[in-house]
Amino acid sequence: MxxxxxxxxxxxxxxxxxxxxxxxxxxxxxxxxxxxxxxxxxxxxxxxxxxxxxxxxxxxxxxxxxxxxxxxxxxxxxxxxxxxxxxxxxxxxxxxxxxxxxxxxxxxxxxxxxxxxxxxxxxxxxxxxxxxxxxxxxxxxxxxxxxxxxxxxxxxxxxxxxxxxxxxxxxxxxxxxxxxxxxxxxxxxxxxxxxxDTKSKNLLQLERMVLDTAEYHFDDKCILLTVTDKMQEVTGCSGTDLEGISIISRSVEGVLAGITIKQTGDNTFKLSLRTFPPLDASAICKTLGGGGHKAAAGATLEGTLSEVKEKILAAVKDNMEKTNVWSSADK
Ligand SMILES: [Mn+2]
Incomplete structure (x- = not known):
């Protein structure tokens, strides 16, 4: 064709x-x-x-x-x-x-x-x-x-x-x-x-689990949340139920990049990224094979959870350094 x-x-x-x-x-x-x-x-x-x-x-x-x-x-x-x-x-x-x-x-x-x-x-x-x-x-x-x-x-x-x-x-x-x-x-x-303003009891339980996974990077300018297979299994929440989770990532004071990683297969993860200027979620996700808008974008990544995290954090770091938001050279 x-x-x-x-x-x-x-x-x-x-x-x-x-x-x-x-x-x-x-x-x-x-x-x-x-x-x-x-x-x-x-x-x-x-x-x-x-x-x-x-x-x-x-x-x-x-x-x-x-x-x-x-x-x-x-x-x-x-x-x-x-x-x-x-x-x-x-x-x-x-x-x-x-x-x-x-x-x-x-x-x-x-x-x-x-x-x-x-x-x-x-x-x-x-x-x-x-x-x-x-x-x-x-x-x-x-x-x-x-x-x-x-x-x-x-x-x-x-x-x-x-x-x-x-x-x-x-x-x-x-x-x-x-x-x-x-x-x-x-x-x-x-x-x-x-x-x-409406969520199920199960979703509330899932949100509690996800909050426990919160990791901060780059002087707290970036938060990373993880939704594993196991959490989805235990709570029965998956797919579109999880839409609201990425919203949490953009609500933390001082955070310019909110990363949510959702497991969709054994070695497959979906990234939802939320950013504030001067960071560009669309540009970051593009380097990871995905796309979206300036403030909200996504990508699908293969690998183990730690490999996927590493790739995403590297891409975010790159955008932070390009936009002078954060630099490892200052450390
Ligand atoms: Mn739309």
Whole structure:
């Protein structure tokens, strides 16, 4: 198969593209979060309004906390259906769906600066806090009716990708779009309670275990948390349950780099990195084969836990020295 040449398209061209075809498959990334699900379902409801047939596909089970908008979609059997990926920066992030859809994504809608340009057409806005911001503008452009459920889906994506309107990715536009979504019956307080202020007893137990693993490096400018297989087994928490753990790493006073390492296999670990300026999580993770945003990025690493830790710490140290945040030469 020849390598796809990726064409960057704008909002109007994307709208045109969506009008042109009839059947769509919408892919989310694995370990789905509020933004990939919110934008996928908002697009689904929009396409339904346009009289199209569409299905949302995710390699993992969709957590029940999203059930107020993530409901059953159409089931597509048509082989010619047009494949769209939302909030998926790299084909690898499709998880088990990669086998089926590698090289077949016709349109990707994303906000990751690290997007690997695997799709035939790409609508990318790295200034958008969430794909749901882009999706809102796209639905407006298409002049489709936005109903309350669509508005809830969009609000969820924006709220979750901004840590409830707290992160550095929030812009005036983020608030403007959120305020327009308040015109609908979304019950934002309830959405935020579900997304940010509710956790299971098991997750609380897991968090206690993870806090016990805390290591500090580079004069406490870096914290490293570990979630082992064993902890996931004991508490029954895994995958998307662990989303909130990396948030802990960015909450410690004086920390500029919050590292969370989650074991996903015998010798496989997933890194979630959170940074504050001048550190650049996206650049650090890129050197480790991953990617993401400036303040939040990730990578998957192979090796023993101590090997993986060493690799990650070396990459963080390198970025700290480059940005004059910390230097071993001063020691
Ligand atoms: Mn996102």
């Amino acid at each position: 020849s390598k796809t040449i990726c064409r960057e398209i704008n909002l109007a061209e994307t709208a045109k593209f969506l009008k042109k075809h009839e059947d769509y498959i919408i892919l989310t990334h694995a370990s789905p979060d509020g933004d990939t699900l919110g934008s996928a379902y908002a697009l689904y409801y929009g396409l339904k309004e346009m009289g199209k047939v569409a299905q949302v596909l995710c390699s993992d089970l969709i957590p029940s906390k999203y059930s107020y908008f993530a409901t059953k979609t159409d089931h597509i059997t048509n082989n010619d259906a047009v494949v769209i990926a939302v909030d998926v920066a790299d084909e690898k992030l499709l998880g088990a769906l990669e086998d089926n859809f590698k090289g077949k994504v016709k349109l990707c809608i994303d906000h990751h600066i690290s997007n690997t340009r695997y799709a035939e057409n790409l609508l990318l806005d790295s200034n958008a806090s969430a794909v749901c911001e882009i999706m809102y503008e796209l639905l407006k452009k298409l002049k489709v009716n936005i109903n309350d459920v669509t508005a809830k889906a969009l609000y969820t994506g924006i709220a979750t990708d901004t840590g409830c309107f707290k992160y550095s990715n929030v812009t005036a536009k983020t608030h403007l779009i959120a305020s327009e979504l308040f015109e609908y019956n979304i019950d934002a307080a309830e959405i935020n309670r579900l997304m940010f």
